[in-house]
Amino acid sequence: MRLVRYKGTDKEALLRKIKQDLGSDAVIVHTSFIKKKGVMKLFGKSECEIIAAKGDFKVIKDYQQHPANVRNQLLKKIYGDTEVGAHRDKAQVLTSLNIDSLTKEVKELKKIVSDVKDKINHKELVxxxxxxxxxxxxxxxxxxxxxxxxxxxxxxxxxxxxxxxxxxxxxxxxxxxxxxxLIRCSDGIDLVKGQCATVAFVGPTGMGKTTTIAKLAAIYKLRKNKEVAIIANDTYRIAAATQIKRIAELINIPIRIATLPADVRRAVQEFKNVDLILIDTAGRSQHNKSKMYELKEVLAAAEPDETHLVVSVTTHPNTIMEVIQRFSDCNFDRIVLTKLDEAARLGLILDVLSKVDKNLSFITTGQNIPQDIEVADANRLAKLIVGEESIARVEVKD
Missing domain, CATH: 1.10.8 (Helicase, Ruva Protein; domain 3)
Known part of the structure; x- marks a missing residue:
């Protein structure tokens, strides 16, 4: 295997040079950008460093059995025999090269070997x-x-x-x-003029149900000029009940605390003349059968037109799939994805979306009320998943 290090300020020019020198089958094994030191770093461009490989990749197979030998080979290939190989005595090598610098280089080379191995394995596998x-x-x-x-x-x-x-x-x-x-989206909440829409939100604790409802209540009341009411069934968490009551007071919408299914039924009847009723159910663990049964009783009393399952993208995909499976008894018909701003990458959710036959209704992108929520848009989500777009605060449009 031949390893060559290229440096310059123009990455594209370096890539063209690599192709010219090593051919189209060269493998880019490491790319980094180095800021210039001193005063000039304020004005000059960062220097790009690319390490490319070509030739026999047998060294990768040898790495796990003889890592020290492989690192020495790689050092020779990058720095040449005159800098490393010519020093036959190990003590001479440590004297002539800065130990800290050498340690850093060895760590870098270990990563390079790992990256090359991964890329080759991926190519063979795919x-x-x-x-x-x-x-x-x-x-x-x-x-x-x-x-x-x-x-x-x-x-x-x-x-x-x-x-x-x-x-x-x-x-x-x-x-x-x-x-x-692979992505299915709805238009958020379906409202029919002259009719009251009752919408329940369900999901495990900590997924962001209460904050989502607060955002939607503010948007439909203040921007869409709809008559909105809230029914809070989440009486287990004092903070959640306090938050939703404070929001209701700020935007001047009625709220009822409904602990039992009968209380929920009465509250729905009381608010039957508004445009939209939002029901904040208590967070239930999908593993707690008795709590899940209580939730089904609450939903039976409310008879919602729509039930939205709220899940966070920071949750492991396997756990999300388990939540979806366990909450399917609640007959939810839409999914809200929350905390997109907290996820480093969004690709993990694609496995989930590809397996679920439910539409996404909303996504949330932060804690700000009401700004950080969007009607789910398949095009935007696709761009986010493939890395063509970043999370930005796009407000729900009228």
Missing amino acids: GCPEELFDGYMELVNNEVSNKMSEQLIRRVEKTLKFEELKDKNTIKTAIRKTVLS
């Missing part, structure tokens, strides 16, 4: 055309699972013509459209 491999790795880097990434790339491969595989923008668009096809 077996996709070379032109689509970067797209596959981009999905994986955005935390789409390996299995889902492979499925998406195979679907993209079937949709593109041979000549289209040469265009990176065409490939990116095809990947986004394929992701888009």
